[in-house]
Every structure is written in structure tokens, then in C-alpha cells.
Amino acid sequence: MATIEPTRSPSKDAKNVYGDSSVVPVDGIAVEGDTAELRSRFTYEDAERLKRKADVRLLVLLSLCYLCKNIDNNVISFVPTLNKGKPTNFYNMVNISTDNFSYASTVYTACFMLAEIPSNITIKWATPRLHFSRIILLWGITCACTAAVSNAGGLFACRALLGLFEGGLWPGILYQLTCWYRPDELAVRATFLITLAQFANIIVAVLTYGLSFIDGRGMAAWQWSFVICGLFAVLLSVAVFFLLPDWPDSPPSFRQFLTPEEGAFMVARLPPGASRSTDSNFDWAAIKKDCKGGLVWSFGLMQMFFGIGTVGMSFWLPTIVSGFGLTGTSVSASTLLLIPPAVLYIITSVGFGYYLDRQTAVPKPAFMLGAVVVMIGLFFGLIFCQSPIGLYVLIMASLLIYP
Template structure:
């Protein structure tokens, strides 16, 4: 008999997994008995090819605009058509673009994501993508600071619920020990958007003034890309593994039922309630909710300001001049892509190292990088430290979602937790752009020092959540190790374990 089959179905202790009754356990075991471990890998690859390209493209569009607000500032610098001159504003006033976006994003993040189960993921994402694309394109019509900040505020409102919705959707299809590399593929394409923005703004710089300013062309093109993608999403995006065939389903009923049955008992499912107030009240009393939210707050407080001003900071190094300075942003994105993919692959395949150690190691390296930026005098050295910081940031963040997904409980709980945590992660957008004001240039010693303080807070949050999730985190790695050991023999994978 398989070692897994001798073990109980439900990992313990609470709050990671809810107990199931005997009937549910029997049904799950019967469904799992019809498929082997290799069958599960085949079905996951099938799901990857249908689900991930759409999620990746959607996240790419979202990040293209998120990066674009930073990149257009350096386009045609000093020319009358530069965005600062076009809007008649200062560089410090431009920083409020991040603040206005974050205010509405934070306010509508939780309400937007709570309706994802009721609206279905497809219509939830379609609504966001269409509204976001229209507002992004309309940003090109702004002529003053008030109009630009208003457009940013509406963009934050439209975009609220996108990222936590993507997180939520992944937990409906994949186990916690399978999610890191899939999430990394989204993050990687999010970073790839920086490469696209660099190339886009570089090319548009040479057609400045032909019809309209180059920064206006950038926003129009970005919005049009989103509109095209929304059509693709509307007709092809699947909702749940066990959705009816009429709903863009690409799996047989048996295959869909198996993918649901192999999920942990606490995962979100199509059969869950559309909304459950009791689940939200329960989460609000959980120390894990506040620990992970504080982690997200500190993480983005240490990184958002640098990300917002990165093109400006790199341009100030004086390594090259003119439009070519945009191309210097590409290596930092490439480093982030390579780091995210390799570290997430390691995270999904390694069952020995506790996930919080990834977070703490990345945080320690990031502190070292920021200290180096404070004292380094060489432009080339500063640029190298920027690249190193991207790698350590990836190490710090790649374990966050896989670890958080271990302790979710049902559809409403997962939707609320993802949105609440991400909303806390957006709070730094209200103030981090101010960390890198021009008065701190060119060394930004004060800016990096403030970022280090938040990294120390992040490390404290990592230890806090590790304390409350120690058993569950350990069990998840043990489950993955045993499942893969059994899978080498191509045995039936019937049950999870209770250790």
C-alpha cells in the first residue's frame, strides 16, 4: 500500500485546514483513485497552457502602466514636449501620481475582490481590464496636474482587485507546493513589462511631436493593448477546474473533478458560498492576517520608492545620455526575471528549507545592497548594486504567496485575505515616492536609510508569521516530499497527510 494511502486526509493543526466529514473524504479519495501522479502532472501542464498565458498577459498590461508613469518622465527630458513641461509641473509634484493612484487602489481593493466568486473570475478580470485600458488611453488627453492626478486616481479605482484576484485564481487550480513557479511566471512578465516600456519609450522618443507628444503616444498604445487583450480574455478565460463545459472549459468533467479533489481541503472551490461574513470575521481575528499584511507593508515601503524613481536614478548616473538612457533599465529587469524564475523553481522543488528563511536571506542581502549604495562613490558600482538589489528583492518576495496560500480557508476567506494583504502592500504608494525627492539626489543616502528601517520591520514580520505558521509550513513541505517520492513509482495519489 502507498505510504500516502496510510495517512489521514487532512493536515493539522488549524487554522491551516478545515476538517471534512467522512462522506467528503470518501468522495475525494474515490476521485483521486482514478488518476495517477503522472496524470496529475499532465493535467497541470494542460491547465498551465490555458490559464497562465491569459493571467500573464493581463498582469503584463497592468505593470506596463505601473512602470510607464516612471519611464515617461525621462522621455525627451528638457524638451517642451516632456511630460513635466507639458503639464507645467515639477518633479516633486509628479511624485503625487503614485499617491493618487494608491489612495483609490487601497480603498477599492477589498470590495472589488470580494465579488470575484459571485461575478466569476472571467467577468471580474474583464471588467477591470476594459476600464483600466480606457482610462490609461485617456491619460494622453491630460493637459495639467489636476487632470493627470485625476486620471491616476481613476486608474487606481479601475485596477483594484486585479492582483489579489490573480492570486486567488491560482489557489483554485494549484496546491501551495506548486504555486511559486507559476506565480514567478507572472512576476517575471511583470518585470518584462519594464523591458517593453524601455523599448517603447526609447522608440517613441524619436517620433516626439508627430501628431502629439511621445509620452501621450505611450499611454494611447498601452491602453489599446489592454483593449485587445480584454477580447481574448472574454472568450477564452476559464473560471474553475470543475466549471460546466459551456464556460470555456477545456477539461473533461472527470479531469476537472480530479484537479479540485487534489487541492488541500482549505482551498477555494466553485462550490463555496459567494460571500461569507463569518469567514471574514474569523480572518480578522487571525494573527497571520496582520503579520502577512505588515510584511507586505514593510516590503513595499522598502521597494516602491526605488521602483518608482529607478529610471530617473539610473539616468542620473551619467553612464549614457539621451534616449539611450532608457535602455539601461533593461538589465535590471533581466536580473529580476532570471532571479525570480530560478528562485521560484528552487522553491517549488526544494522541501528542506523553510520558506521564511528565503524571506530573511533576501532581506539581509537587500540591506547590504542599500548600505553599499549609501557609501559607493562610483557610478558603475552604484549601477551594479542596483542590479544586485533586484536579485535580493526576488529572493525576499518569491516565498510570500506560496507560504500565505498554505493557511487560506475557502473562497470568501481567500478573496478577503489576498485583497486585504495587497491593500496594505499598496499603502506605501502614498508616501514612498517622496523618499526619493530631488533634494536627496544624487546619493539618496536618506532614502536608502529609510528603506533599511522598513526591511528590519519586514524581518520582524517574517519571524512573527513563522512562529504562528511553523507547523503548517513544515507539514506542507513534508506533504510535497512524500507526494513526489510516491510519484516516482507512478502510484495513485489518493490522500493528503496528517502529520
């Protein structure tokens, strides 16, 4: 790939974006010397072109990783609705109660939480490519092995391992993105990843409904579901291992799509506090400093309490909807009723993301607090509503607010 000529002087567009070519203000801090000189070689159009290249190479693979994670995690919510009343039903073959089924969710979530911080301490040392390919391979194998469980203990073990392996993915993705993009460029890309991942419920709904027609042919339908989802993850781990780039300034390789000068520019355009490949693998002082601030704790607690209501509903949603009886005697077909809420979530995610990325008049916390208040009202509606159709509508409305 040809490098961009370093001899041209800064263009008008370059100065509009980066300021004077000799002293470049970054988040209120003047950056001088080599960084300023390097930035002066690239125009605004050059920066946009390089970001588009990074989007293609990074976002496609990372979005598939997050989509696969949601598929392999969510499939367990759908399998109990397959072939109800038959010996090959999930509850009958695994010989568990609905209480044990709910404990499986608790085991997964607890292990997921325990794995997030330790897993992401190693990402800098291992590099994102090895980090992601390892955890995707391991959770794919675990998901496929869930098809062999025959009791509650085996199910708990598989869900615990799945949580441990999946825990490092999403924080790791966010970390890698901070090494490539400025903070003002992250929101739209994170929205893209999250929105695409919501296709997981659509894929799982269609997959499990189709597999209900081959129930008992070699394996039960629920076993086919776990095996197919797990094999997809194994194949994806191979693609990640060979194709995912690590850092903008990584040494030249078949995965590195930037020239050395372009990679150095992508790093130079980041603000001083951004993540870089040259950072230390672990900085205990920085962690203690962040934990003393109120932002981490306030945002974390808000996410925790918000998730208490939404995660539980997501886990039980296929079972809840199948109990409405809206599809008559075909319980397996009730999984298809999960497609409209998923589509609605995708539409509202894109809409809210587009709007919030462009408006500045209303503080972002005001939107989040407003969403929480409306969600509480909808949950009260779910408690007292007696109509199956009304409950389905309230569920759809809650997904309008959740994004």
C-alpha cells in the first residue's frame, strides 16, 4: 500500500480540524513536536478515509463477535419452548424444574461478572486478536457441549464456564476501540455494535423454530440448537485469529492494513488520555484513581439497578410469550413472536443513537433518568395487566425505552 506523501504542507481542512500545524490543541492540551508535525501531513479527508478503512476491518469482525456472544448466551432462553409436552423437551431430558432453570441464569451472571476484570487485565498483554479468539473458541466449545447435559449439575457447570469465557468480550471490544478512535467517535460505533447484536434474538428465534421440525432426528431440537450455535462460534474464532488487527501502530503483517505512517497518525490523533499500545499492561495507580471518582460508581450502580429489571425479563421472555397462547397450540411458533420486539429494539436503538449523537441541549443523564422512570411505570403495568395481548404490547413498549 502506498504511503501518503509527507512533504505537502497542511491544508486548510487540516488546520480546521487540528489547529495550527506547529502547536496542536488536544482536549485543551497543546501537543508540540513530532506529533504536531505528523498530523500536519494528513488532511481531514485523509483522516476520514483511514477511519472508514478501520471501520471495515474492525467493526465487521467485532460486531460478529458480539452478535455471536448474544446468540450463544440467549439460546438457552428459547430451548424450553421447543416441543413442549414431548419426551424430547428440554425440561424432560435434563430433568430440571423452572427453579433450577432460573439458577442457571444466576450462575452464568455471577461467573460473567467475576471474569470481566481479570479477563481484561490480560488483553493488553495477549493482544486483542489472541484475547478474543481464545475466549470465543472456549465459549463455542462450551455452548456445543451444553447439548450433552443430562442433569442440573451439568447445566450449571456449562453455564458457569460460558459466563467465565464470555465475560471478557464486551469490555475488551470497548478497550480496543479506544485505541483506534477518539472519544467523540466512539458513540456511533458502539451503537452500531450493540444494534447489530440485537439480531441475535431474531436469528435464534428463526433457528430454534426451524429446528423444532427435526426434533428427534439424531438429537433433540434443543440439542441441535446448542451444537449449531457453538460451531458458529468456533468458526468465528478462527476468522478472528487470522483477520483481526490489533493496534493502529502494530508492526506490518498480513492483518495490518495501514502503512507505518498511517498507523502512527491514527495514534497521534488520539487525545492524551486515550489508550495506546505503548501503555503499560497494568496500572494499579490509575485503577485506584478512577475508583475514587464518583462517575464510575454512579454509572455502575445505575447500570446495575437498570439491569436487575431488564436482564431478568430478557432471560424469561421466550417462556413468558409462549405462555400467552397467542399462537394457539403451536408453542414452538411462539418463538417467532420475539422477532417484532427485536426489530423494534433495533429501530429505536438507531433512532436514539442518531438523535443523541447530534443534540446537546438536553444533558445525557436526563435522558437516562427519564428512561428509568418510564421503565418503572411499564413494569408496574406488567404486574397488573391481565390481558395476554396487553402484556405483549407492554413488552414491546419497554423495548422502546430500553435502548
